[in-house]
Amino acid sequence: MKLNQSIQTKPATWRCGRFLFDFAKRNRPIVMGILNATPDSFSDGGKFRSPNDAIAQAERMLAAGVDLIDIGGESTRPGAEPVGLQEELDRVLPVIEALKDCGVPLSIDTYKSETMRQALNAGVDCVNDIWALRQTGAVDAVLESQNCGIVLMHMQRDPLTMQFNPEYTNVIAEVKQFLKDQADLLISSGIANDRIAIDPGFGFGKSLEHNLNMLTNFAEFSSLGFPVLAGISRKSMIGKITGKDTNDRVAPSIAAAIMAADRGAAIVRVHDVAETVDALKLWEAIQVDMSA
Numbered sequence: 001m002k003l004n005q006s007i008q009t010k011p012a013t014w015r016c017g018r019f020l021f022d023f024a025k026r027n028r029p030i031v032m033g034i035l036n037a038t039p040d041s042f043s044d045g046g047k048f049r050s051p052n053d054a055i056a057q058a059e060r061m062l063a064a065g066v067d068l069i070d071i072g073g074e075s076t077r078p079g080a081e082p083v084g085l086q087e088e089l090d091r092v093l094p095v096i097e098a099l100k101d102c103g104v105p106l107s108i109d110t111y112k113s114e115t116m117r118q119a120l121n122a123g124v125d126c127v128n129d130i131w132a133l134r135q136t137g138a139v140d141a142v143l144e145s146q147n148c149g150i151v152l153m154h155m156q157r158d159p160l161t162m163q164f165n166p167e168y169t170n171v172i173a174e175v176k177q178f179l180k181d182q183a184d185l186l187i188s189s190g191i192a193n194d195r196i197a198i199d200p201g202f203g204f205g206k207s208l209e210h211n212l213n214m215l216t217n218f219a220e221f222s223s224l225g226f227p228v229l230a231g232i233s234r235k236s237m238i239g240k241i242t243g244k245d246t247n248d249r250v251a252p253s254i255a256a257a258i259m260a261a262d263r264g265a266a267i268v269r270v271h272d273v274a275e276t277v278d279a280l281k282l283w284e285a286i287q288v289d290m291s292a
Contacts, residue, residue, distance in 0.1 A: 011023065011193075011194065011225060011226060011227055011266075012024060012194075013194055014030075014149060014194060014195075014197060014227045014266070015147050015149060015192065015194045015195045016068070016105045016107075016125045016126050016148075016149035016195075017105055017106075017124065017125025017126060017145075017147055017148050017149060018105065018125055018147075019104075019105040019125055021067075021227075023227070023266065027284045027287055027288055028261065028280045028281070028283060028284040028287075029230075029257075029260075029261050029265050029266055029267055029268045029280065030067040030068055030227075030266060030267040030268070031065070031066055031067045031068070031267075031268055031270060031273060031276055031277055031280065032066075032067065032068040032069070032070050032107065032229070032267055032268065032269040032270070033058075033061040033066040033068070033069050033070065033270065033271075033273045034070055034072070034233065034269060034270065034271050035054055035057060035058055035061070035069050035070060035071045035072070035095070036072050036075070037051070037054045037071060037072065037073050037091040037092055037095055038072060038073060038074060038075050038083075038091065051094040051095050051098065054071075054095045055095060055098045055099065058095070058099050058102065060273075060274075061273045062102060062103070062104065064273045064274035064277055065273070065274075065277040066104060066273045066277070067104060067105075068104055068105050068106075068107055068126070068267070069099065069102070069104060069105075069106050069107065070106075070107040070108075070109050070126075070128055070269060071092050071095055071096060071099075071106060071107065071108055071109060071119075071124070072092070072108075072109035072110070073087070073088040073089070073090075073091035073092040073109075073110070073115070074088050074091075074109075074110065076109075076130050076204075085112055085114055085115065088110065088112065088115050089114075089115060089118060092108065092110075092115070092119060093118065093119070093122055096108070096119055096122045096123055096124055097122055097123070100122065100123030100124075101123075105124075105125035105126060105149070106123065106124040106125055106126070107124060107125065107126035107127070107128045107149070107151070108120075108124045108126070108127055108128065109128045109129075109130075110127070110128075110129065111129050111130055111131040111135050111138065112135065112138075113135060113136065113137030113138045113140065113141040114137070114141075116129075116138060116141040116142065117141045117144065120141070120142075120144070120145050120148055124148070125148060125149060126148055126149035126150065126151065127141070127142055127148055127149070127150050127151070128151040128153075128199075129150070129151065129152065129153065130153045130155050130201070130204060131153075131155065132152040132153055132154065132155075132178075132179070132182045133150070133152065133182065133186065134182075139185075139186065139189055142186075142191065143189060143190065143191065147192075147195065148195065149195055149197065150186065150191070150195050150196050150197065151197045151198070151199055151229055151267075152179060152182045152183060152186075152196065152197070152198050152199065153198075153199040153200075153201045153204065153229075153231075154175045154178050154179055154199070154200050154201040154204065154205075155201050155204035155205050156168075156204065156205025156206070157205055163205065166205045166206055166207055166210065168210060171206065171210045171213055171214060172213065172214065172217050172220050175200045175201070175214070175221075176220065176221060176223075176224060179198045179200070179221070179224060179226075180224055183196050183198065183224070183226060193225070193226070196226050197226055197227040197228070197229055197266070197267060198221065198224060198226045198227070198228055198229065199228070199229040199230075199231055199269075200214050200218075200221055200228070201231075202214060202215070202230070202231055202232045202235055202237065203231075203232075203235045203236060203237060208237050208240050208241075211232075211235075211237040212237070215230075215232070215256065215259060215260065215263075217263075218230065218259075218260055218263035218264060218265065219263045219264045221264075222264040227266035227267055228264060228265055228266055228267070229265070229266070229267040229268070229269055230256070230257065230260035230261075230265040230267070230268050230269070231268075231269040232253065232256040232257065232260065233249075233253045233256070233257070233268075233269060233270040233271045233272065234246050234247075234249040234250075234253050234271055238252045238253060238256065250272050250275060253270065253271070253272060253276075254272065254275055254276055254279045257270060257276050257279065257280070258279055258280070258283055261280065261283055262283075268280075
């Protein structure tokens with residue numbers, strides 16, 4: 001029996017700005033490469049702080065087969081301090097300008113409405129928001145775009161306090177309900193449902209037990225009818241299990257991506273693009289063979 005036999009059918013397509021992902025023609029998840037133009041991100045902070053370094057990293061991702069590049073100018077690791085608007089714009093806009101015609105969609109990882117607006121005007125195709133567009137003006141910013149993709153993420157509290165004893169009665173049910181409510185709000189505002197993807201938010205206000213529960217039952221999120229993103233790469237849940245530092249979490253991060261793919265992930269957000277793409281090629285070959 002196929003491991004993912006009971007998974008809900010994925011949506012037919014995901015509109016992502018200038019691009020359309022057709023899941024009927026894909027046998028593996030979209031690989032979203034993380035590009036942190038920050039000095040303090042939890043895994044690679046400072047490595048790609050300058051625009052030239054960030055662009056060079058994006059070029060490596062492109063050569064490795066990335067499907068989507070997610071550009072961020074503010075760390076949202078647990079305990080992270082907020083970054084001012086202008087500083088965030090100064091970090092991301094030069095990178096967007098250099099990469100806007102790179103051949104794959106670009107995503108902006110932000111919760112600030114003005115950053116969304118300026119990034120969309122500069123050429124990004126998707127807004128990836130840890131606050132699920134709950135900050136002032138965020139819904140209006142995406143409404144101004146005819147077709148940008150949107151990723152709504154679940155987070156309990158905020159980055160400064162989210163890991164202070166997170167509690168749920170039923171983490172799967174509560175995260176699903178939040179994501180459904182936020183998606184319904186957007187649809188009622190006039191946003192087409194094929195623009196929306198959802199992210200249960202591994203590590204954002206969840207204990208290790210919560211995170212493992214969500215990964216075990218990841219297929220549950222597909223029942224909402226939207227593409228589901230799995231963002232587990234190098235996160236602290238992996239460190240707690242393996243005892244490895246962030247830069248030594250490549251192998252378990254790839255294992256987590258494969259587990260999420262088996263459970264219906266439509267998008268995997270990763271630091272290690274080349275390794276993940278290779279692993280998913282093998283996973284894809286098995287899926288195709290088993291469905292023959």
